[in-house]
Amino acid sequence: MDPEALWTPAERPRRGRPPAHTRAEITAAAVALADTEGLGAVTMRAVAARIGAGTMSLYSYVPDKETLLELMIDEVSGGHRLPSAPSGDWRADLRHLFREQRALMRRHPWLPAALPARQTFGPHTLAALEYALTVLEHAGLDGQAGLEVFSLLSGFVASHVTHELAQEGAPGSDSRAVHQAQARHLRSPAVTGAYPKAAEALTAPGGTPSPDATFDRLLTRMIDGLTAGG
Known part of the structure; x- marks a missing residue:
């Protein structure tokens, strides 16, 4: 897994149809599935079904389940409610x-x-x-x-x-x-x-x-x- 490739935002293509889905949408669907049914329920097939996509098409956004898990962990980590700076205590x-x-x-x-x-x-x-x-x-x-x-x-x-x-x-x-x-x-x-x-x-x-x-x-x-x- 290449962290730079994973976390650096990809440039939008200048031509052609816009993508039908986004990584953010796929990640949110995977998180929702894990929240309700557990981590074992998160498969590429199940996530694809949740967003109404074909299983194989999902791989053009997320190459494998391991990468999807990285995206899920970071997505929910944004839920930390932290102040902008420490208090000093x-x-x-x-x-x-x-x-x-x-x-x-x-x-x-x-x-x-x-x-x-x-x-x-x-x-x-x-x-x-x-x-x-x-x-x-x-x-x-x-x-x-x-x-x-x-x-x-x-x-x-x-x-x-x-x-x-x-x-x-x-x-x-x-x-x-x-x-x-x-x-x-x-x-x-x-x-x-x-x-x-x-x-x-x-x-x-x-x-x-x-x-x-x-x-x-x-x-x-x-x-x-x-x-x-x-």
Whole structure:
């Protein structure tokens, strides 16, 4: 895959009929399909049917599914709602950025699974990265360290969202009921005394925090650990 060819806008032909479709239209159709039916449903045939085109004609706009996936990832990355410049409070700015990233992944549940296959950075992805590196510079991190922290925090968010969505989709996923059943199990004669630290941690009172509160707490711990000394 040639990033320059992928992301540099092609010149419009001066003569002949205008193209029947655009890459933007095809990408939007693929994103909509993934949002409603999952990433596995995105095939060249399915996307072509969604826009009313022949499958083979789609290849004149997008050479393969891998390229389409790159376009999809960058398209949804434009959904980050970020200010034009950091506030100067780098911790608050990081929390805002990765809360936005979590919200983006929840709007597009296929995104965490798609990211490991990404081969290049499009303009929307680069805009979010530029913002993150600027924020991390305020934390005293150079470009390489900033890239590492951005990658690690993005990986945490993707993993966390994947877990959240799996738990929400699981049958009988009432977290309060599960917690109570876990506590009864750990107090049973079969395990009493065998796993004291686990039993103490898993049966500790305090209620069930909201998903947002849980994410914020874990994100803060990640930021504090990855930027230690900043």
